[in-house]
Amino acid sequence: MKKMYSIDNKEYPCCTTVTMRFIGGKWKAVILFYLIDGAKRYNELRKLIPTITERTLSLQLKQLEEDHIIDRKVYTEKPPLMVEYTLTDFGKTLLPLLKEIAKWGESAVQNSSKVEIVN
Numbered sequence: 001m002k003k004m005y006s007i008d009n010k011e012y013p014c015c016t017t018v019t020m021r022f023i024g025g026k027w028k029a030v031i032l033f034y035l036i037d038g039a040k041r042y043n044e045l046r047k048l049i050p051t052i053t054e055r056t057l058s059l060q061l062k063q064l065e066e067d068h069i070i071d072r073k074v075y076t077e078k079p080p081l082m083v084e085y086t087l088t089d090f091g092k093t094l095l096p097l098l099k100e101i102a103k104w105g106e107s108a109v110q111n112s113s114k115v116e117i118v119n
Helices: 015-023 028-035 042-048 054-066 095-111
Strands: 005-007 010-012 070-075 082-087
Touching (some): 010 015, 015 028, 028 042, 028 054, 028 070, 028 082, 028 095, 042 054, 042 082, 054 070
Antiparallel strands (some): 005 010, 070 082
16 A cells, blocks of 8 residues: 655645745745845845735745745844845755755756746
8 A cells, every 4th residue: 555644734745845844836936045145134035036026925824834835034123124034944854855946946957948047
């Protein structure tokens, strides 16, 4: 019998689908990639990922926070209010995977005649 994985009462057919539950979709891995180098504010992430909508960024950040992949810290000492996002210890376990995904993407760009680098 095939082994199933369960998280939050949802079943997954293999460990790859478990990983994709956390980082799947168009934007999560991109957001996490930009958090590799350290904390970022919401507006910094918006500037780094100009094609993401504000609503999508907010939703993705919320999901990553709920999954304990990122931490959201609110600074209220002085106006204006500032919010920073960082990788949690659990989120940092994704660093080797995220770096390999980025490395593969660079290789794909170099080896594909269909991919064009735009600056």
